[in-house]
């Protein structure tokens with residue numbers, strides 16, 4: 001784990017969206033949506049970081065910041081040690097070439113009037129890669145084959161509507177691969193796919209990681225999918241990372257009360273599994289009026305007055321490689337068993 | 350099974366389209382006992398919603414029911430009651446819209462939670478008023494009594510009572526879904542048909558709503574057909590499971606039977622393709638190919654083109670439904686041989 005194997009290093013990254021609430025803007029304080037509010041993590045070569053959390057917690061915004069589709073409000077993004085958070089113009093274009101994004105909806109992310117060849121070739125033209133047309137076609141074919149659309153020649157002239165959902169997502173992957181990126185952000189890339197097709201697309205991404213060592217930020221709301229895909233998992237809540245560790249630690253030994261509730265809510269495809277419920281109150285609040293202190297306290301069953309509602313807990317390393325943002329993280333880590341609400345939580349590890 | 354509430358026999362619902370037919374539901378058989386939950390599971394477009402709505406015949410106007418289909422609810426055959434032979438399409442029955450007797454069954458005895466129910470409330474009326482309205486249409490009680498009942502229902506499903514007079518857009522997704530459940534329970538039905546009731550929700554909210562539904566259902570002794578594409582949800586919720594593939598029920602049985610003694614290759618494949626958060630981490634197996642076009646389904650077994658066990662006969666003849674163990678059925682030519690052999694590794 002040498003220093004230089006870190007491809008991407010994010011430090012205290014923030015994105016606040018200013019809400020335009022009509023006239024009020026002129027004489028009131030501007031209102032901000034704190035979509036991403038100070039997150040830090042590293043991604044190493046060949047590593048898949050799973051970013052999980054409920055709807056609206058800031059996953060997509062994080063992905064868009066890393067690909068610089070969005071300008072950060074504050075913080076840094078070091079790519080091979082160079083801060084790309086404020087890049088512009090030619091340098092930004094160069095960075096974008098190295099970082100690709102795969103989106104949730106393969107129906108929307110492909111232009112319906114482009115053939116597969118045109119779709120996958122477009123990034124090459126934009127970035128002026130490949131000397132001749134034939135060379136570009138070669139690269140397109142290679143990318144399609146990498147995405148397991150074989151024989152590639154059979155797909156070149158097809159339009160999106162002539163492809164199945166899984167094939168469309170493979171075309172989107174080929175399009176991302178054709179530039180030989182050094183980093184890929186995949187935002188819910190299998191959420192729209194049926195189970196029988198999903199496994200193939202997930203395995204494809206795992207294989208590409210193995211083959212080329214491409215690191216991924218893998219965004220999903222499905223924690224079972226994240227555990228399957230990711231080496232490391234970061235759990236987000238209202239713009240903050242509340243827990244981060246290797247995937248199995250997050251799934252089997254979560255420490256943060258929110259992670260525990262989240263994991264306990266995931267249904268398990270096994271009728272023998274005893275379902276334990278860790279109840280949390282209410283629903284995720286809006287990121288406009290954030291509660292003071294720990295932003296989870298209004299829903300947290302362990303919150304203590306005078307502490308949790310006053311001071312924001314920092315993300316600290318409670319054991320090697322395991323980060324938690326909770327005032328009582330150390331205590332919960334030790335008392336792991338006693339914190340389970342009843343005997344009905346059984347892990348089948 | 351003296352307690353049978355619903356007996357669906359050989360139900361076929363086909364959609365008429367310009368170029369022919371979509372064979373969305375084809376010869377489906379299952380029984381549901383009073384107070385039980387049946388999980389109807391399968392991938393997108395396999396015919397789950399059509400099966401569910403086929404029971405109460407709330408179907409699109411191009412849907413026709415094939416002659417010989419029966420939907421017997423508490424002794425009454427809905428097909429006989431509210432459909433008539435179509436004059437032009439031989440062998441098909443047409444649904445009589447607004448059939449007065451059928452309408453009495455809907456909501457008061459069988460209620461439905463619609464797919465995408467988040468948008469099922471009319472945005473211009475208060476949510477509570479819409480539920481009160483539903484009660485008043487079907488029952489002879491005063492508005493005050495109806496409102497009282499809505500208050501009780503809100504407590505039951507966990508929405509603060511002071512939110513009754515809010516408009517739908519003032520509810521979160523989870524609250525709308527819970528209000529929909531309150532609506533489904535409002536007339537004390539015998540059966541709830543819940544079509545993907547939690548699919549659009551976050552897992553914490555899904556878990557809470559499913560938990561509430563299970564509790565309410567036990568308390569009120571309501572039977573439920575839970576339609577979902579998520580096998581882990583049925584594993585947690587259902588007493589029995591019906592697995593659907595391309596318009597056919599390919600496997601039915603108790604939840605344990607279907608998960609632990611899988612008898613159909615499709616169910617085996619589905620389970621091997623599904624990540625288990627608590628299970629051992631091993632490579633998932635994709636199912637090759639994709640589901641067939643239901644306007645032109647393959648001859649023989651509809652899963653045959655993707656099935657690792659398929660032999661010549663599978664491509665030629667539609668398989669029979671085989672009872673591999675009491676109450677456990679699989680529609681496969683090799684059900685007997687495969688029973689006990691499938692998913693062995695998984696079930697170690």
Ligand SMILES: Nc1ncnc2c1ncn2[C@@H]1O[C@H](COP(=O)(O)OP(=O)(O)OP(=O)(O)O)[C@@H](O)[C@H]1O
Pocket residue numbers: 017018033034035053054055056057058059060061062221287
């Ligand atoms: N352009 C924007 N302007 C204002 N608010 C925004 C904008 N983009 C996102 N937001 C808000 O920022 C928060 C985070 O949104 P984001 O899309 O990152 O969440 P997410 O975790 O990807 O959610 P989902 O799981 O639903 O995709 C949300 O409250 C969202 O409404």
Ligand SMILES: Nc1ncnc2c1ncn2[C@@H]1O[C@H](COP(=O)(O)OP(=O)(O)OP(=O)(O)O)[C@@H](O)[C@H]1O
Pocket residue numbers: 364365366371373391392393394395396397398399400409411412464578643
């Ligand atoms: N009104 C209609 N006319 C023609 N075909 C239809 C009609 N409604 C549904 N279908 C087709 O019938 C098949 C079954 O549809 P159905 O909605 O029952 O599937 P489903 O299993 O509920 O799918 P999903 O999981 O996507 O909700 C699909 O192939 C669908 O395209």
Ligand code: SF4
Pocket residue numbers: 256257258294295296297298300301302303304308313325326327328
């Ligand atoms: S800091 Fe307090 S409120 Fe936040 S998760 Fe920990 S115990 Fe709960």
Ligand SMILES: [Mg+2]
Pocket residue numbers: 059060061
């Ligand atoms: Mg998103």
Ligand SMILES: [Mg+2]
Pocket residue numbers: 397398399464544
């Ligand atoms: Mg449906």
